[in-house]
Amino acid sequence: MKLSTQILVAFTLVILLSVADSYTNYLLSKKVQLNSQFLARSEEIIRNSNKTHKTIIEMQSAFRGFLLTDDHTFLRSYFLGLNKVPLLIKEQQQLIDDDMTQHAILDSISVLHNSWIKYSELLIKSRKENPDSYKNLFDSSLKRHVGKKINDAIAEKFSRFDKIEYKARKHHTEMLLNSLRYARTFSLIFLTLIVIVGFLSTIFIMFITNKRITSMIRLAENISKGNFTIVKDTRNDELTALATSLNRMSEKLDQNIHELKNRNAELNKFAYAVSHDLKAPIRGIHNVVSWIEEDMENELSPELKRYLKIIPQKTRRMEALINGLLDYARLNLKAPSEHIDTNALVHEIADSIVPRNFRLEIGNLPDLFTERIKLEQVFANLISNAVKYTPQEDGLIQISCQSYAGVYEFSVKDNGIGIAIEYHQKIFEIFQTLREQNEQESTGVGLAIVKKIIDDQQENIIVKSALGEGAEFVFTWRNNKL
Known part of the structure; x- marks a missing residue:
C-alpha cells in the first residue's frame, strides 16, 4: 500500500x-x-x-x-x-x-x-x-x-x-x-x-517512515564515505521509489569507482613502465655525452663542449620531472592513520633539507593522529620550496601552528624573493615554476603535490606574499580523532 x-x-x-x-x-x-x-x-x-x-x-x-x-x-x-x-x-x-x-x-x-x-x-x-x-x-x-x-x-x-x-x-x-x-x-x-x-496512525506512519528515511540517510552517508551499500525496502510506495533510486545510484557509483580504481591501477603501472622506459634512454644520452667528452676531448671545439654541457642539464631536469610525476601519481595511495609528533617530524625534515647557514624557527607544534606520509610530503615540499627561493645569506624559515575549534592552522614562512600576486594560484598547478627552465632543482611539481594532498584532505591552503617580501604558506589540517 x-x-x-x-x-x-x-x-x-x-x-x-x-x-x-x-x-x-x-x-x-x-x-x-x-x-x-x-x-x-x-x-x-x-x-x-x-x-x-x-x-x-x-x-x-x-x-x-x-x-x-x-x-x-x-x-x-x-x-x-x-x-x-x-x-x-x-x-x-x-x-x-x-x-x-x-x-x-x-x-x-x-x-x-x-x-x-x-x-x-x-x-x-x-x-x-x-x-x-x-x-x-x-x-x-x-x-x-x-x-x-x-x-x-x-x-x-x-x-x-x-x-x-x-x-x-x-x-x-x-x-x-x-x-x-x-x-x-x-x-x-x-x-x-x-x-x-x-x-496510533500518526505513530505508525512516523515509525515506518522515520525508520525507512533513517536507513536511506544512512545509505547516503555511506555513499558519501565511499561505502556503496544498498538498503532493503519491500514496501510498494513513494519511499520505495526513492530507495530504489538510491540503490541504483550506490550500485552505479560502486561500479564506477571500481572501474576508476582499475584504471588508476593501470595508469600507475603505465606511469612506472613509462618512467622506466624514459629513464633508460635519458641515462643512455648522458652516457653517450660522457663518452664523447672522454674520447674526443682534444678534438672538440669550445663551442661544442659548451653545447655538450647543456645536454646533461636537460637530461637531469627530465629525470627530475619524471620522478616528480611519479610522486604525484603515488598520492592516491591510502595509508593508515597513526600518532605523530609533528614537532619531531618537522625537525627531522628540516635537518635533511635546510642548509646550516639558514636560521630555522619552529614553534610549538601539536601531536596529531593522521596519515604520516601525506603530512610529511606537505612539510617537505613547503620547506624545500622555501629553501629554493630564499637567498643563502640571512635565510630565515619560520614554522608555527595555531588552533581554531579543533582545526590546526600551520604556517611555513620565509624571507625569500617572494611571489607576485598574479602567480598566487598558478604556482599550485603542476609543472608551473618561477625558475628558469634550465634550473634542474625546480620542477614545478612540489606545490602541485601539496595542493592535491590538501584538497584530498578537504582542507585549505593559501599563500601570503608579495614580490621581494618573502612568502608564507598557510594550510589547515584536522586531527582524525576529533
Whole structure:
C-alpha cells in the first residue's frame, strides 16, 4: 500500500469517526429537543389545568356565597367563569394533541361542569324570583348532595388528568436525562476513538517512515564515505521509489569507482613502465655525452663542449620531472592513520633539507593522529620550496601552528624573493615554476603535490606574499580523532 494511501485511510477513518460522532449527537440532540418541547408543553398543560380547576372552584365559591348572603356581588366571579372555563378547556384540548385518555377526561370535566352550571343556574334563578320554591329546592338538593357530588367528580377528574400528565412528564424527563447522558457518553467514546486512531496512525506512519528515511540517510552517508551499500525496502510506495533510486545510484557509483580504481591501477603501472622506459634512454644520452667528452676531448671545439654541457642539464631536469610525476601519481595511495609528533617530524625534515647557514624557527607544534606520509610530503615540499627561493645569506624559515575549534592552522614562512600576486594560484598547478627552465632543482611539481594532498584532505591552503617580501604558506589540517 502506498504511503499516501495509508495517510488517506488514516484520515478517512478519523473523519468517519467524527461524522459518526456528529450524527449520533445530532440524533440525540433531536431527542433532547423533542423531550424539551414536550416538557415545555407539559408545563403549560399543568398550568392550564390548574388555572381551569381554580376558575371552576372560584365559580363554586361565588355560587355558595350568593346562596348564603343573597349578595349579587358574589356572582361576578361566577359569570366570568361561565365565559372563561370553555375557552380554557378548548385551549387544553389543543395542547394535549391526540392523547385520547386526556381528551376523554376533558370531555367528562366539560359535561360535569355543564351539569353543575344547570344546577347552579336553577338555584340562582329560584333564589332571585321565588324564595319559597328556592327553599324547598335548596333543601332537597342539599340532602341529595347534588352540587357536592358534581364538584367532587370534577376534582377527581382534574386529579386523574394531572396524574396522567405528571406520569408522562416524568417519563419524558427521564428520556431527556438519558439523552443528555448518552450524548456525553457517546461524545467521550468517539473523542477517545478519534484520539486513539489519530495517535496510533500518526505513530505508525512516523515509525515506518522515520525508520525507512533513517536507513536511506544512512545509505547516503555511506555513499558519501565511499561505502556503496544498498538498503532493503519491500514496501510498494513513494519511499520505495526513492530507495530504489538510491540503490541504483550506490550500485552505479560502486561500479564506477571500481572501474576508476582499475584504471588508476593501470595508469600507475603505465606511469612506472613509462618512467622506466624514459629513464633508460635519458641515462643512455648522458652516457653517450660522457663518452664523447672522454674520447674526443682534444678534438672538440669550445663551442661544442659548451653545447655538450647543456645536454646533461636537460637530461637531469627530465629525470627530475619524471620522478616528480611519479610522486604525484603515488598520492592516491591510502595509508593508515597513526600518532605523530609533528614537532619531531618537522625537525627531522628540516635537518635533511635546510642548509646550516639558514636560521630555522619552529614553534610549538601539536601531536596529531593522521596519515604520516601525506603530512610529511606537505612539510617537505613547503620547506624545500622555501629553501629554493630564499637567498643563502640571512635565510630565515619560520614554522608555527595555531588552533581554531579543533582545526590546526600551520604556517611555513620565509624571507625569500617572494611571489607576485598574479602567480598566487598558478604556482599550485603542476609543472608551473618561477625558475628558469634550465634550473634542474625546480620542477614545478612540489606545490602541485601539496595542493592535491590538501584538497584530498578537504582542507585549505593559501599563500601570503608579495614580490621581494618573502612568502608564507598557510594550510589547515584536522586531527582524525576529533
